[in-house]
Amino acid sequence: DAGVTQSPTHLIKTRGQHVTLRCSPISGHKSVSWYQQVLGQGPQFIFQYYEKEERGRGNFPDRFSARQFPNYSSELNVNALLLGDSALYLCASSGAHEQYFGPGTRLTVT
Amino acid sequence: AQSVAQPEDQVNVAEGNPLTVKCTYSVSGNPYLFWYVQYPNRGLQFLLKYITGDNLVKGSYGFEAEFNKSQTSFHLKKPSALVSDSALYFCAVPPRGHSGNTGKLIFGQGTTLQVKP
Numbered sequence: 001d002a003g004v005t006q007s008p009t010h011l012i013k014t015r016g017q018h019v020t021l022r023c024s025p026i027s028g029h030k031s032v033s034w035y036q037q038v039l040g041q042g043p044q045f046i047f048q049y050y051e052k053e054e055r056g057r058g059n060f061p062d063r064f065s066a067r068q069f070p071n072y073s074s075e076l077n078v079n080a081l082l083l084g085d086s087a088l089y090l091c092a093s094s095g096a097h098e099q100y101f102g103p104g105t106r107l108t109v110t
Numbered sequence: 111a112q113s114v115a116q117p118e119d120q121v122n123v124a125e126g127n128p129l130t131v132k133c134t135y136s137v138s139g140n141p142y143l144f145w146y147v148q149y150p151n152r153g154l155q156f157l158l159k160y161i162t163g164d165n166l167v168k169g170s171y172g173f174e175a176e177f178n179k180s181q182t183s184f185h186l187k188k189p190s191a192l193v194s195d196s197a198l199y200f201c202a203v204p205p206r207g208h209s210g211n212t213g214k215l216i217f218g219q220g221t222t223l224q225v226k227p
Contacts, residue, residue: 002113004153031212032213033213042214042219043173044221045205045214048213050213055214056212056213056214071151090153092213097159098156098159099215100156101146101155102153
C-alpha cells in the first residue's frame, strides 16, 4: 500500500512568487495535515483538513492557504513568498492512532 | 500551553551501547506523547506513543520509551545502539484540547543521535 506522497520533491522560487504543493494521503485516511520544518527546528503545524473542511490552523500568516479535495488529496498554497518561507514542507495523513508523514517538499526561496 | 522540550541538541553513543534521548513535557490533563525519527532528506517516521497504561512503551526498531509522571519525562531508549539509528529524533504532544486528534502535533526542537562504530 502506498504511503503519503508529495510533489514536487524540490522547488526553487523567487521572492514574491506563489507556490502550490501537493499531497496524497494514505488510502482510507480522511485527515491531512501540513507542517513547515525550517532547518534545525522541529516541524511547525500549519493546517489540518478533515473531510474537506479546515479543522485547525497554526500561527501562520494569511499568505498560507490550503484545501482538500473530494479524494482527500490536498494542496498547500503560499503567496508572496519571502526568503523565510524556505523550508521543508511536510504533509501527513492520520489514521485512528497516529500520523504518517510524506517525504516532504524542499522549497527554496531566492 | 502544551509543550515538550528536548534538552540535548546532540547525543553521541558507541555502537552496542545503550542510548537515551531525553524529552520533558508540560501538559494539562493526561498527556499523549509521541516519538518520531527523521532520517536525512526524509519525512518523519512514527516510533511509539504513550496514551495510558504501562509506563514502558515499546515501539518500532527496538526502541522503547519510559513515561515518568513525577519527573514529567518521556525519554526514548534502546538497549543496544546501531550505526543505522543515527538520525534526528523528535518528541511531540497534541495541543491542549486535541488529545484525541492525531492530526495536530507540537514538536520539540529535535535531538541528533550519532552512533559511532
